Amino acid sequence: MALKVQGQVAMITGASSGIGRASALQLAEAGFQVALGARSVDKLEAIAAEIKEATGQEAFVMRLDVRHAEEVKAFVAAVKEHFGRIDLLLNNAGLAKGVLPVVEENDTENWDAMLDTNVRGLLLMTREAVPHMIEGGNGHVINLGSIAGREAYAGGAVYCASKFAVRAITDALRQELLGKPVRVTTVDPGMVETEFSVTRYHGDQEKANAVYAGMTPLTAEDIADCVTWAATRPKHVNIDAIIVKPLDQAGAGKVARR
Template sequence: MSRGKGQVAVITGASNGIGAASALALASEGFQVALGARSVDKLDEVAQAIAKETGVQPFVMTLDVRNEADVKHFVAAVVEKYGRIDVLVNNAGLAKGVSNVIDEADTTNWDQMIDTNVKGLLLMTRESVPHMIKGGNGHVINLGSIAGHQAYAGGAVYCATKFAVRAITDSLRQELLGLPIRVTTVDPGMVNTGFSLVRLGDQEQADQVYAGMTPLTAEDIADCVAFAATRPKHVNIDTIIVKPTDQAGAGKVARRL
């Protein structure tokens, strides 16, 4: 069933991990997908995989969500191509480093997390939602985290950005009340993508994060995104909190070592 037929979905951070998996899941549901990320080479690989699977070539364009001019140019190009935006998946995000607030932390990591996870999400939302209002149909799906529900030592700034995502999502839902636009947040626990490698900068350390347990996959989260996006128009999935069976909360993990 092509439940997304005739609709256009924009996915940020679509070059790998959850973004790439969500793009494929939505394309498989019949959505026309527009992919944005900083690495256009990786985007092309994702687009080729989607075209092979669905027979439809996605829209691909380089995008740095931290840059306002970049965001404006990207959204304008999508609208010029398709004439509309129906779904925005704000997936672009990252964690950089693990350090206590009082440590001599690299503040460039703070800037990167705040600018990408919060400012980037806000910019993409601001530019995309007016097109949803004009088209009479829309859905903003924000990728949050259980770190937006539970803070933990060493993750203050990352957790703060995900708490912000939750607050923005809740506020946006109230601001758009009465309009045919849905607002959802998908908040995963431990997902084995490139997340930990980006955060820690070392493959061995990243592998240890998931040692002795079975984490979620990018495809698991993409299933949640596609589920929310394909509900009947009168149904809004507010929040999906999804964790591995081996995880009960931040830092609460069953390991078989």
């Protein structure tokens, strides 16, 4: 049995592309009112137009860089003022930068970008959003993790560390909110073909394509299905974690290619 979510508000970070975009569309189709945050307002407005056409609802759109506390505060406050409530936070904003071993990485800006976005940004969003959920008597935090938060691999030390941190934060938060009306979930995908690898390889499309060569990766819509399913379970049901990989993948670096 699914939860009736009509009128509930879902707030999505990194909503301008990939898993964030797909989740925004599917959550809206499931009945959520959606608030979309990302650095590219033009892309958000295009997604809002799709949501309007598909569901008839007006999505809330606002620039958001989760690395900056003042933007996070302004975004959450604006969503609460606009809708009067916040029921779901999808902490989707995240990225990987580079594949160099730790001792060969000279550009620590890559490390800063991953840690500030994947960890600090998630913490800032959670800190601002959850009190509104508790006040409203209903809430759900869904964190977009990764199998990289369960299995480290060479060339991904800092990215893996950031996703291990997401899993630790998720588990601790669930304990901290015990007895409160807020559910906490992590969705941990394996290989998903989005802009992720393009960003990791600094825009090199050929290298990004090679990551998925000879195998069938997951899609953003596959992960959005998991997010929406977890979000629409009855209120007394908490899905702690969803680990999802393509059939062609058994773990980090363990991929069947044809």
